[in-house]
Amino acid sequence: MFQYHCLNPIAEKGLGLFNEEYKKSEDLQECDAVLVRSAKMHDMELPESVKVIARAGAGVNNIPVKDCAEKGVVVFNTPGANANGVKELVLAGMLLASRDIVGGIEWVAKEKDQEDIDKLAEKQKKQFAGCEIMGKKLGIIGLGAIGAMVANAASALGMEVYGYDPYISIDAAWNLSRTIKHIKSLDEIYSQCDYITIHVPLLDSTKEMINKEALDKMKDGVVLLNFARDLLVDEDALIEALDSGKVKKYVTDFANHTVAGHKGILVTPHLGASTEESEENCAVMAVKEVRDFLENGNIKNSVNFPNCDMGTCVAVGRIAICHKNIPNMISQFTKILGAEGLNIADMTNKSKGEYAYTLIDLESTASKEALDELKAIEGVSRVRVVK
């Protein structure tokens, strides 16, 4: 029996995929798995029982990913599962920034009791007029799951799309329309584009990448969209650029005291992934990842451990070992198992950066002593009997 805890509401369509071997628990103690959306986990004490965290979404900046790797806790996310939800909101953001749709709607609500509201509306509408997005230049920073979808959709709407992503994946590149211009320098995005949208993860290397220097290089009257994370933008510098007229509008999905209520800023309350479809896609993918990991030891879409797949175990036993990616680990594992007379039926070892993962199928059951010896090896963070 496995236990899981949800730190945020997770769509029932996903949770329904847990079978009778799983129990939802109201607290973390004794839990094997944690499911989370945006809850902040950095200051949370995780019990030793937690082996896996699944982020039903893309960004993992709310999770102490490296600390988890050190403790042998595998962290998953659900790549692409909410990308369409965000893409649609980005398109809405561009349209809201181009025409004063919000102002117009607010005006009608305010004047609703005017007897001649129809005539008044015709007279007043010019103050809410704007421009079209067709023919404008859109710069996209980060062409992952979301950026690539925004690029294709904007291109289909007649925008001239400039894409920048020095680390683009092969899959994302294949999915891009051939109309997208491959841009190799951010300066070109800044100097050319009427709209700029950012779709990169929040990392030390991307924090405040949109700063005063970047803003100074942008075209006068640029529209900036941020549906990725607020800390990617130096929002004090942004407000200065907005107040001086350099930036026409800032559209952000992240409410905070710097941006909320400021003239020229459209703020949505982190709604990018809040659609029925995205919530369900993320929950389904997260639960499948957790189940395959807990039941078979397999890893797919982890952000701190490598992919590793040995299918379902057909041997007598399977053990999973989380460890550091350093020399001499496998020989120590096989030595301990060999000394016990345990024959290895199958084995996979994979690494990702500093960390590695080994799955070993055995033709007989490993003793507690052998498991304790494996755990005691320097650099091993967790040994788990999967079967």
Ligand SMILES: NC(=O)C1=CN([C@@H]2O[C@H](COP(=O)(O)OP(=O)(O)OC[C@H]3O[C@@H](n4cnc5c(N)ncnc54)[C@H](O)[C@@H]3O)[C@@H](O)[C@H]2O)C=CC1
């Ligand atoms: N507003 C919302 O509700 C949502 C926000 N997000 C945010 O959007 C971010 C992106 O999401 P996805 O597209 O699904 O992730 P992804 O991992 O598919 O794409 C990120 C892309 O950014 C690129 N990249 C990384 N550093 C870069 C740099 N310095 N310059 C240019 N490109 C760089 C990567 O190569 C990758 O292609 C997430 O990390 C999250 O913070 C994601 C989903 C929902």
Ligand SMILES: O=C(O)C(=O)COP(=O)(O)O
């Ligand atoms: O997936 C992401 O990175 C998001 O920002 C979505 O967050 P949420 O699941 O809506 O709390």
